[in-house]
Amino acid sequence: MGKITSFLQPEDQAANAAMLQRGHVIQAVENRDGLDAIRDLAAHAAARHLGVSPPNDPERFLNGIGEHVDATTLNDLRISVINALRSEDWFRPTYFSLAREALFKIVGNEIAMQRGVGLSVQLPNDDSSLLPVHADTWDGDSPYEVVVWVPLVDCFRTKAMYLLTPDKQTAHLKTMASNNSAETFFKSIEDDVEYISIDYGNVLIFRLDLPHGNRVNTETEARWSMNCRFKSVLTPFADKQLGEFFEPIIIRPATKVGMTYELPGGFGGAGQ
Template structure:
């Protein structure tokens, strides 16, 4: 049985305020940095209700446009009531295209998470060119993602993954991940094992945790950790976007700058050098 875990800031409540809002932000970000170093992942509060509502409304609009109705789906968690499983992949690909054509969607997303990633990765950032959408409908065996590490498919270890759900996520409807301390103990076993990934997932079941993330929150995780999802045995659908972010100047894997990543932000020194270079040239 895989456990469920909700990782955040111990004792921190979103309604709690500091006199100095800057100090509040630094306190939160430092706590998330500690979570990343300890567990390899953390759950952040996006802190912008209008942003979440706007993105949810965009997804609902995309969904109902696909279904040919403005009334069918009123809550994303009820998507499975209207969308047949056999139409899921076509739907997902079309919505991904719409998401990536919508500049406001991308800007809302990046503006909200920038302070966290700049604190974790530095001021110069690169972001995955295309935002991805993952969907899990109740009982859909075709949407399982077996245990994997993104590094096994050529990604750089210097990347972090941002996972933003637009429905409540819990138990089998969520994703599972192996915390850093467990993976450190299992890594040598993995290297020498002759078992299949499916067999290892079963053997290591007690080491995985399902993450609980609510709308208005996001999961940041190091994608070197084994993670995946199983068949959704709950009663609601799950829709989440994910995107990878890294420091612009750290090593790239098979996914390079230009073809897979694009610059997101430049730090003061980089801007200074660019400015000076234009004057020299």
């Protein structure tokens, strides 16, 4: 490499620009076979819950789940699918592998991962399981976290989630208190949010300090997506702590030495 003039490589600069200026990154998953295994398990678990035969085309089956459930039976199905995923010991390492290199660039390479990966299913024209506009930082998450959001079907328009763009954040948060409901606040930011189109096979990493949520899915297919928070082990935690909510998954040797180091007594200042 010889003499170089920047500490950052082009891919580090691209990660900075995407997260700071757009508030999110979309890229192809780094382990496509792993993603397919997750999706196939989700579809098989859903079929088992419904008592129907395993689908030949899992993506089509998930998109069309509204043929088998309605708003009253959806949550039981969702819980049985997420339990099936969580019970596999390969699930969390495989989930992490979908965005491992991207996370190294965005949060660092000593990483804590949320213990319980989340699953959302949004049936067409169903208003009973929506997430009103929020930032996760308003409810116990630290702004040092990011969300790794993985679609199991193609997501677009209202089948996708929306995110406020960072350049509009300050202005809208100033007027937030003058709104008396999440809905009026949403109306005030509606023109400045982006519905994040993302196809199956890709992963979205977004800033949870930016207001986001979803609206009634007016597409004809159901939305299926998973979400999980990641942060550096060494940045501040908010209410969601290491141990209960987060688990350290990668700690480097110098940090392990530092965390367990005790200054010996008898030399110089400390310990005397």
